[in-house]
Amino acid sequence: MSELSVNHLLGIKYITEADIQLIFETADHFKEVIHRPIKKVPSLRDITIANLFFENSTRTRLSFELAEKRLSADIINFSAGSSSVKKGESLVDTVNNILSMKVDMVVMRHPNPGAGVFLSKHINASIINAGDGAHEHPTQALLDCYSIRERLGDVAGKKVVIVGDILHSRVALSNIFALQKLGATVKVCGPKTLMPRHIESLGVTFEPNLIKALNWCDVANMLRVQNERMDISYFPSTREYTQQFGLNKAILDNLDKEIIVMHPGPINRGVEITSDVADSKQAIILDQVQNGLAVRMAVLYLLASKIKRNDN
């Protein structure tokens, strides 16, 4: 297969395993491109992309922006903080105004779950979800799985534990979908209060004990505690969270086998993982960032190739 089955990347839930494999194979080629003396290809020269960020972002936004530039696309950036959204404009109106400038693709982050799906039904542009509330963050899951594949050769048959705030995490949900589609087994670990009810219905198991979970897994994905999404207290104190669910070097060194440590960033050093773990050989956090660029280039390229040309 050499074409995606979808016209938008709204979530991992909506794409197939073959789509993910195609994205990975294409990302392999872009990974070579970003190591050349001139790290740019002309493929998306006639494509205009709007980056609409209705919620704060640093690395995802930079990564998308760089990926777009490496593909020679024209880009316009928009952030809600400095826009007419504050004056009460609706999402569809805001986006339609931007699209009337002949934009072909939209990369959107939005605090409301389903914002991407909603938009895809109302506008005529290819949409990439860069995070919608606590719903999905598909490119993060793709780059996480790509990094596992790069380090361990394959995702199929691997055991992955996602540790931390599963309740508020779009990274967790997208990761669960992607890992399962690629044939990995997934456990979740963290305070009971931060586990969604019926999490088992997704086919994952809950393990309340961090050491047991780590001894079981090949890969541990340590999520950030999302204080900004917590309107009530989900655990007594950060110190207590760290004591029960924080990963430090002593725990890592005492495990039965060597595992890989991942983190989607930004890291709260000393909370979910300590500095010596984040900077250890077992952590592939910076590889994740680099792979994010190649994976996003692949997603943009493959979706752009499905946009019909209009020469009139």
Place this chain on the structure above:
Amino acid sequence: MSQKTLLNATEIHVALHRLACQLIENHNDFSQTVLIGIQPRGGFLAKRLVRLLQNDYKIKDVQLGLLDITFYRDDFRRSEKPLEANKTAIDFVVEDKKVVFIDDVLYTGRSIRSALTAIQDFGRPTEIELLTLIDRRFSRHLPIQPDYRGRQVDAIGGEKVKVCWQEHEGEDAVYLIKEQL
């Protein structure tokens, strides 16, 4: 569909030896020259030539790279078929080197146009030449001609030239394939 043999294994063998000798005439010991196979099909021919140069003509160091032109093609979003990328492997510097592009069939010239753009991302070669096993005369869309050619053939638009390699298709042969109307 009908099929006619343009070159058999012996004729390919002779052509490859001639092309190797022509390369040696112009590039001596290949110390300032690098060979670049245009992916996907040019790689087979390029590897064959390198083997000949090393084994039969005792040229020790021939640098070979593979260049994929998918991201530089001028038919992105125009072609009915989705474009499929291949591996690029150039682990040497092309700056100030003589580059020889190697491809199996020269048809419209558009792939070579893309390759000329793509190679610039790896540096600025002093010169670029083109070697092709089959040169399809009268079908060029661009002012591009080969410096070394195995055989020039006349083929019309609806016809296809297929180059088969022992290591890939199980035989060395070049066929002219006509779609029956």
